[in-house]
Amino acid sequence: MKKIVVFGGSGFLGSYVSDELSHRGNKVVVADINESPYLSDGQSFIACDIMDPATIENAVKGADVVYNFAGLANLDESINQPKKTMEQNVLGNINVLEACKNLNLERYVYASSAYAFSDKGSFYGISKLSSEKIIEEYAARFNLPYTIIRYGSLYGERADVNNGMYRLLRAALEDKKIVLKSDGEDIREYIHAHDAARLSADIIETEEYLNQHMVLSGVERLRHKDLLQMVQEILSDDIEITYMEEPREGHYQVTPYSYHPTLARKLVLNSFIELGQGMVSCIKKIHDELEEEKGE
Template sequence: MTVLVTGGSGFIGSHVVDKLRESGFDVLVFDIIKPHRNDITFIKGDITSRDQLNNAMKDIEYVYHIAGASDINKVEKQPVNAVDLNILSTAKVLDAARLNDVARVLFASSYFVDSGKGHLYATTKKASEMICSDYNTLYGLPFTILRYGTAYGPRSRGEDVISLFVKRALSGEPLEIHGSGVQSRNFIYVEDLAKGNVAALSQVAKNRTYILEGSRAVTIRELAEIVTRIFDEDIDIRFGSKRPDDYSGDKASDISYKELKWEPETDIQDGIRRYIKWYTENK
């Protein structure tokens, strides 16, 4: 079975590629950056190019569409670019899949979609989900929507709160929290998330939507306390001004567990320890 992964050289995409290879799939990565491994086919391409996408999907059975603008702050600063990358490019991916008779497109969405937060980023993901559904209704193209929680772990961009806390702790700097720290996230270790992506290839996932998150929500204050305990050092925790409309995460849907026969395995403390080990070995 041959699978194409857009954004397969990125943080989450590269781990999805790893788990697909472990499961025996032939994998093609469509990205502007070369992937981290050599036992896959690399197609250098831009998701804004219809021609490149059409050519890349010849003889492809499944497509994971993971590429796009994922940094909420950058989306806010470059809204038109975000719409181009997250909405128009999704339509181009779906159309290329339709023209090449791809069996199914698995779309990487976000739990921000149902949170009422995330602003323009959430809007781009919600619009893309609707386009996936429309392509199924109009053209019979099957889809699976995967709403990711807050991923962390090896190969992260280094801009998420866990990465920032770890870097500050290693430097002996205080951990800075916006507001009181009661805002929460449903963090998920990236390897668990990647396994959930592979589980979604099951036929039961056809035309379904799943939430792939950690087993429980963690407040930012609790997260800071976990990091200080792991380092076992006197690290200050400082509280600053609250960001508007900060999101509080919810527990992942039981449907994801039951239908996909998948659930997150990595406890938040263990996951952070693994990330620290990777970071100190690769920084």
């Protein structure tokens, strides 16, 4: 049994990964500003702010493995808030690294993004690339073993307004109208957060991914136009869709990647949650959420 500390473990992806790690028999400590609504048996919570080194040092005591999902995750928000983005995603990561560098960790797992090695992604992408480079230097200077995971387009029942799929599905249910800030030809490879969590947990069970950069995304390429058609068919409803020809600032069309020398391997699952099935489950969750809001 490993003691694993998950920074940002109360959030969307972090909570799924925490659950998967617990399912595999590990002692999981969720370290976050807010207590997780998904905290399960066998998990413990510790209040922690990645901008507060003292709380970080308290959280990582006795840890064998540390996952870092904490920080600002909304690309659109980062465009107009460069200082906040860099403080949380770069300085926050350094604070966690400082607390970990002398712990003799088995692994430091960092949640990066497909935007890290892209000319897109604005300050969010820059913050992720900076953090990757900083981790590599900590590994070289302090012998800190790491794995960096560049996550692609995630979705799942625990998502919120920071998630693109959530925003589309909520707009379809609530407004019967979706405004897509692109021409619909942009392509994504969606993966359910539950599947992403399984792969994220696999990484620490072998040395194959030690000091490696991994890409974690779905296996099927899908245009936004096709995704919205699926939404219409699932809801059996007349959803008004408006396409804006100007692409969203900071977002990629077909691929996030630009040429950079650090390559990453892609992780895939043999079995995974089919996109349509996953979307139905998300739609039900958002529907229940909207009904609760009406009753308040």
